[in-house]
Amino acid sequence: MAKNQLQVLNALDVAKTQWYHFTAIVIAGMGFFTDAYDLFCISLVTKLLGRIYYHSPGDAKPGTLPPNVSAAVNGVAFCGTLAGQLFFGWLGDKMGRKRVYGMTLMLMVICSVASGLSFGHEAKGVMATLCFFRFWLGFGIGGDYPLSATIMSEYANKKTRGAFIAAVFAMQGFGILTGGIFAIIISASFKAAFPSPTYEIDPVGSTVPQADFVWRIILMFGALPAALTYYWRMKMPETARYTALVAKNAKKAAADMSKVLQVDLEAEQEKVESIQRQGKDFGLFTKQFLRRHGLHLLGTTSTWFLLDIAFYSQNLFQKDIFSAIGWIPAAKTMSALEEVYKIARAQTLIALCSTVPGYWFTVALIDKMGRFAIQLMGFFFMTVFMFALAIPYNHWTHKENRIGFVVMYSLTFFFANFGPNATTFVVPAEIFPARLRSTCHGISAAAGKAGAIVGAFGFLYAAQSQDKSKVDKGYPTGIGVKNSLIVLGVVNFLGMLFTFLVPESKGKSLEEMSGENEEEESPSEESRQQARTVPV
Secondary structure (H helix, E strand, C coil), rough: CCHHHHHHHHHHHHHHCCHHHHHHHHHHHHHHHHHHHHCCHHHHHHHHHHHCCCCCCCCCCCCCCCCCHHHHHHHHHHHHHHHHHHHHHHHHHHCHHHHHHHHHHHHHHHHHHHCCCCCCCCCCHHHHHHHHHHHHHHHHHHHHHHHHHHHHHHHCCCCCHHHHHHHHHHHHHHHHHHHHHHHHHHHHHHHHCCCCCCCCCCCCCCCCCCCCEEEEEEEEHCCHHHHHHHHHHHCCCCHHHHHHCCCCCHHHHHHHHHHHHHHCCCCCCHHHCCCCCCCCCCCCCCCHHHHHHHHHHHHHHHCCCCCCCHHHHHHHHHHHHHHHHCCCCCCHHCCCCHHHHHHHHHHHHHHHHHHHHHHHHHHHHHHHCCCHHHHHHHHHHHHHHHHHHHHHHHHCCCCHHHHHHHHHHHHHHHHHHHHHHHHHHHHCCCCCCCHHHHHHHHHHHHHHHHHHHHHHHHHHHHHCCCCCHHHHCCCCCCCCHHHHHHHHHHHHHHHHHHHCCCCCCCCCCCHHHHCCCCCCCCHHHHHHHHCCCCCC
16 A cells, blocks of 8 residues: 555655656657657658669659568668567666666667668668668667656656656657658758759659758758757666665665755665565566556557557558548659658648647646546547548549548547557556566557558558559559558557556556555464454
8 A cells, every 4th residue: 555655756756747857858758759750751751762773764654662672661660669669678677767778869879870871882782771770770769668658657746647758758749740841941952952853854854863862861860869868868867766666775766866856855775675575576477467467468568559550551651642642743743852842741731730739639638538538539539530531532532622631631640649649658657567667668669569560561562552554563462542541440449449458547656556555464464354254
């Protein structure tokens, strides 16, 4: 019960919102800003890569990346992210949140720059180098998920903890938005400096040699925000929950948090040792964990997996969907730089009107409505809007209905972010024990990235055009955009069902959710109670 709670942890739970809360949000949030920028900026330049490296002289159509290369370029970072989430999540519980935090950031800085410097004598060499560095970039990004969430949850008070963790994740929206804005600026600048005719007029001249710098600059820019936050991350003290409950050093936990909270706190080493003697140090692969948290872990992994199939499919391939409905003109009517500009403009508009507002609706309401209600509502409306787009799909392809399609499509992003895309990040950081919190969050996030990989690779093949010219060139036939949207609607409906496995953590302390502050009765006390029930 709460009487077994350490004073230092109780002080964090009841602390009023202070400056250090906002500092922690910015420091952890800038990592997520970088994560989102790095993961999604590749979709802005995929078509440009096809024009530069896969155009055959004399071909009547702009060059495009072959399906296997496009899938690799778009999806390889997710493979790295999945591995990083599992590895750094585990390492964060073994070595501490702070020490591992710096490793992930430096890896992201180095690999962002290296991605832009991808080299090779021919197209295959450049793409192979790019995929190699993006895998390790994803590996670093993967570590940011469990560590950012865990650090923020362990610093926050219980009254506004959901909003603080959601605010860290909401920086992802600004990362996506910045990616679009930066791509607009770079493509417009190069277009003005190096004007070129449209592809219809001059297939070769429409892609100026300087276009090769555009995608490289866009990818390398992701290193800047990560590098700027490294110093501040290293200044943050280790979280009191890790120091006291995992490292068993109550004195250091009290000293660190006394400086942060600016109050005097008692060390209570005896109470830490008492908690340790209660035998609650069970591991991940034990019956106790399965009994206490097995269904919770199933709930967090399954909902995140299903959500990311839909969310990343929509984000990575929205350019293909917009092209299919005619919102982005045919490639042959534009120069290479103009195409980058229009794709970036479309992504920026979606981010500005739906993605970013959705995140901040969650921040504002998560501690009022609760995690469960927001996640259920989000999955429900995503399901509704997906089917509303898919079933009358032919209606939306008519020119006069395109605005309606974009509005409906934007609403699916809004309810993803004012819904499961935020809550699946928040809940795993709240419901598991401190010694397994980073590990379990990493497992849940890795399940999400497995869904992203399914979306990145699966949707690309599913949405392939079935026209004969592409089939003759060896492109696989797909099920088309319409049926892909139907599949995503079914996926969202399943996410709604699995949400019922996830507990509500609103207003409860982390130890109350994990059971770490429950004082178990000793055998002698237990036997005395039983003796009282035996008739004389």
